[in-house]
Amino acid sequence: DAGITQSPRHKVTETGTPVTLRCHQTENHRYMYWYRQDPGHGLRLIHYSYGVKDTDKGEVSDGYSVSRSKTEDFLLTLESATSSQTSVYFCAIMSGQASTDTQYFGPGTRLTVL
């Protein structure tokens, strides 16, 4: 258990509404990540952060933004949700030394966009 929580755990929203998902960690890890999981695609990286206010895009970043104002919190925002963003979203942290770093995951948020 790497002390990662996600909120909300489930959310149903309508197309065009803004949505913010929160990831919270308690162990002061530098690297944090947001992934989405869809059938047939495995996990795809949306955005990641390498420190407070330091973020960058992953492979599927269109339609998403992130913020990290504190070490412990990493927020993912869908500015205007679309049905294609219906997915399960996972937050992760990276723990360990450079050559043996290991990712640990939160429990996930299931988002449905109607």
Next chain:
Amino acid sequence: GDSVTQMEGPVTLSEEAFLTINCTYTATGYPSLFWYVQYPGEGLQLLLKATKADDKGSNKGFEATYRKETTSFHLEKGSVQVSDSAVYFCALSDPSGGYQKVTFGTGTKLQVIP
């Protein structure tokens, strides 16, 4: 770029059968290799890892050996149980990727029947 290829599922086995899930990879640097397991409705959990060639990762009866010559990291278990039913993901972490990048396979669903 880095990539991970794992056998497609679902894999259906009888209890106490031998399990092999194949995983091969391509990487530009010297990656660490991982197997994660995901039970229904949960996040990914680290199952085992290996950080250099010829290392064997093991946990809960599962094993995988880092084979640099064949770029493989196949997951094995001698006798599966119903409780092993889950989705298994192979992954690599390549420190030369710059941002502690982790690349995942698409997952293999295992169903064990009594």
